[in-house]
Amino acid sequence: MDYRDRYVDGMGKYIDDITLDGMLYMSVFRSPYGKARIKNVKGGLNGSELKLFYKSSMGEMASLGGDSNSVYLEPVFAIDEVNYEGQAIAAVFGKTRYESEDLLSTVSVDYEPMKAVSSIDESMKASPIHSGTKDNVLAKADLGEDFDENDVDFDLTLEDTFYNERIIANSMETRGCIADYRDSKLTFYASTQSVQSVKAGLVQALNLEPENVRVIQADTGGAFGVKGSFYPEYVMAAYASMKYGKPVKWIETRSEHLQAAYPGRGARAKIKIYARNDGRITGIKGDIYVDAGAYDAGTGSFASRFIAYQITGPYHIEKAYMRAYSMLTNKAPMGPYRGAGRPEAAFFMERMMDLLADRLQMDISEVRLVNASTEPFTSPTGLTVKEATRPFLEKALKEVDYNRISREEKTGIAFFVLIPASRPGESARIDVSEGKIMVQLGGNVHGQGHELFVKNILENDLQVEQDLISLENGDTSEMENGVGSWGSRTAIAGASALMAAAKKIRGQVIQKFGKYSPEKLLSGNYSAYEFLKIDYDVNSVNFNMITAERMNNGLVAMKDWYCYYDLGHVLSPVNVVAQITGGALEGVGQMFSESLKYSPDGQLMTTSISSAGILESEYAPRCHIKWVENGSPAPNQAKGLGEAPTIGTPAALARAVELITRNRVVNTPISLEDIVNL
The missing domain is CATH 3.30.365.10 (Aldehyde oxidase/xanthine dehydrogenase, molybdopterin binding domain)
Incomplete structure (x- = not known):
């Protein structure tokens, strides 16, 4: 299917278009307070059973942030206290979306509201929002070398203060996932910028073996960064599928997106x-x-x-x-x-x-x-x-x-x-079968039109018609490794990896026939994978x-x-x-x-x-x-x-x-x- 049919005309298969037999629908009970002590929770799947903490997976960008103190990690469900409006406290599961939303009324929480810290200025002066910490500084760093005014040649100084308010992405499609755990293996469908980071997060949070986790990207209706992170709802859905033995679907509402997606x-x-x-x-x-x-x-x-x-x-x-x-x-x-x-x-x-x-x-x-x-x-x-x-x-x-x-x-x-976030590189895979060429990139497409440059590259490198080429959604069972699509990186890293994979494909044809031609390519079955390292x-x-x-x-x-x-x-x-x-x-x-x-x-x-x-x-x-x-x-x-x-x-x-x-x-x-x- 052409990318314009999938994304412009809405003919693609998004998370909410996927239905599995016996599927449960998950709704999340969220805190109405910015800061409150939780005295008691009744109903739903909640922190009394699922006491898990997780760290968001953001590939290269997260690694630059330094080491994390576990006290700052977000629990999948709030435990003892909530720290932002919209934080998840419990989840309920119904046979339909309407039933699951109705079941939210069965959850009751006894709160003790507390004073919230609502700004950077207040954060610098307020008591720590996390017990056992000395202040509200999550991370700090000095860059460059301090200097004395006597060491600078200047005639004037100017000072000013600036502020950019928070913005949430608000892509056309909100976040969503489906978890399907059966026969000791988890298949996870996601609207995401990186199937690899979602897999890494699930493996780490649920202590699963990597070979038993498969993440598949559904057609993804926009992201702009917000779908590059790993979220607690993913762990909830996966855990619930393991617990109940049924597939579990979660589709974020727009109000949840404003409250709980990462701005x-x-x-x-x-x-x-x-x-x-x-x-x-x-x-x-x-x-x-x-x-x-x-x-x-x-x-x-x-x-x-x-x-x-x-x-x-x-x-x-x-x-x-x-x-x-x-x-x-x-x-x-x-x-x-x-x-x-x-x-x-x-x-x-x-x-x-x-x-x-x-x-x-x-x-x-x-x-x-x-x-x-x-x-x-x-x-x-x-x-x-x-x-x-x-x-x-x-x-x-x-x-x-x-x-x-x-x-x-x-x-x-x-x-x-x-x-651009070009480091550490990216992966690409090319499969040729039955006269068709299928491509996967480690950085998952979510509306940017990567299909266009993929077809241009392979038309040039393999001398094939563009209508024989398709860019498939990410699937960790078919890609050995990968990073993700963010930080203006895919044309640099992903396309370069694709060119390297195309070179391998040509080499396979030459090895078999002694010379390359597109006809010889399309008459057989070939596959090539490449992770192209970029360290500059x-x-x-x-x-x-x-x-x-x-x-x-x-x-x-x-x-x-x-x-x-x-x-x-x-x-x-x-x-x-x-x-x-x-x-x-x-x-x-x-x-x-x-x-x-x-x-x-x-x-x-x-x-x-x-x-x-x-x-x-x-x-x-x-x-x-x-x-x-x-x-x-x-x-x-x-x-x-x-x-x-x-x-x-x-x-x-x-x-x-x-x-x-x-x-x-x-x-x-x-x-x-x-x-x-x-």
Whole structure:
């Protein structure tokens, strides 16, 4: 089935389309409190029986967060106390979804409400939310070397504080799974970005043998990071299937998604720069804080360090010292949302660039040019930029006609580094049978259109017609290893692995026939698997420009969106345009409307998808898309793309908005009062 039939016309087979004989439906009883002591639980499957703790599996990203203290791990069901609204306390099981929802009324919980910690500021001052700990710091790190002002050549200093509110992904399809345990083997169907990480989580949480666990990806209706994590509901469903001897299905409701899926952003920064009168920044110091939520899951312990690591972006700043803190609050654990730390770092740095330009009465492009590099460099925090960034910026400004447009329009720009999660590499498998070619990638497709580049690559490498090629969903029984699809990595790592697997296929045909031809390939049965190791960075520099205008109703709207991206080698131009357009809209959403809001007592105030601030299609930007192809070290020479629009859009749009409103923009989303107030 063509990918357009599956995803655009809705003909695919999603989790909720799968029905197994005798299946039970799971509903989850969740805490209405942000913080409460549990005095007693009656009814359902609950923590009195299932006292399991788990750690979210996020592959490479989680490993960068450091070691986890077990006290911070989330229990599958709350034990003794709840630490965020929506935390699971019990699960019930019915023969139909309606019956399982009705059975929620059979669960009763005796609570003792407690004071919740609802913000980063409060977290720093409040008593620890977890007993036996000394504070609410989940993780902390210092990056770069501290420096004294006497060691810096500067004429002025500037300081500012920024905040990006939490955002939840809200993909069209919510989370879901089916667990089917029979004959001592667990088959698990998931809507996921990585069948491998789900399998690893189930094996670890339930102490199962890896050979007895099979995870199959159903068609997945969007993810944007939220389906890359491993969740407690997966363990509940698997355990219940083992306990009751029946398949168990769980489909998340939209209200559950807002409460308990792992949101991204939620980052605050206090930045100080040291600069000369010619615009050169000679030093930067700052504190990065993220709202990690109540437990060490998703990306909470990693995110603050990752933001601090890339704070200097494409600018060669000789001295930098950043302190990074992941703070515990009584909210759902933090997870990745498209960009996962990259947009935050770019927003903080680019907003300081604009502030410096205003103070020195320089053009915003000129202050960036002054600080861009004329040769490759490594920042004091360890970020490697393997190319000169000033020539790229000069070219980008010309390509988008900045000098002319900025004279005529309210214009903002953003210059940034995209760091793809290319390490440690990725896997690919090709199977040829009955004249058809079936492909699997270790990074699972969830609407990005990976099918397009897969067909382009194999049409070129194997000289076969594209309609003979299909990209299959992930299945751990057929893939020896794999990582996942996130962090702008699949075109780099997955496509390179696919090329290596195709080379093996050609070699098998040559070994059998003495030479290769597509006819010989399609006449037989061949199979090849490849895990391509990548142990190097594939960072790229990119540029956005945005114009905005005030509408007749007094609100501000984006007028035109421009980009000039370095994509290495483009595998599918159609893919590129689609990824950029969708990502731009998500960046606009962060700037204008999207967020999760909480009351001081930890209650979620964003109670429906309509109040989550998701933009409608009429807000889709008028995109002017340009790119350059400077090949990367990867075998296919590709660079990252998927997250680039969400990195550059908020910072560039913030500048355009503040030129109209004459109010400094330091937070996302920008408040309605700031937009309409002149």
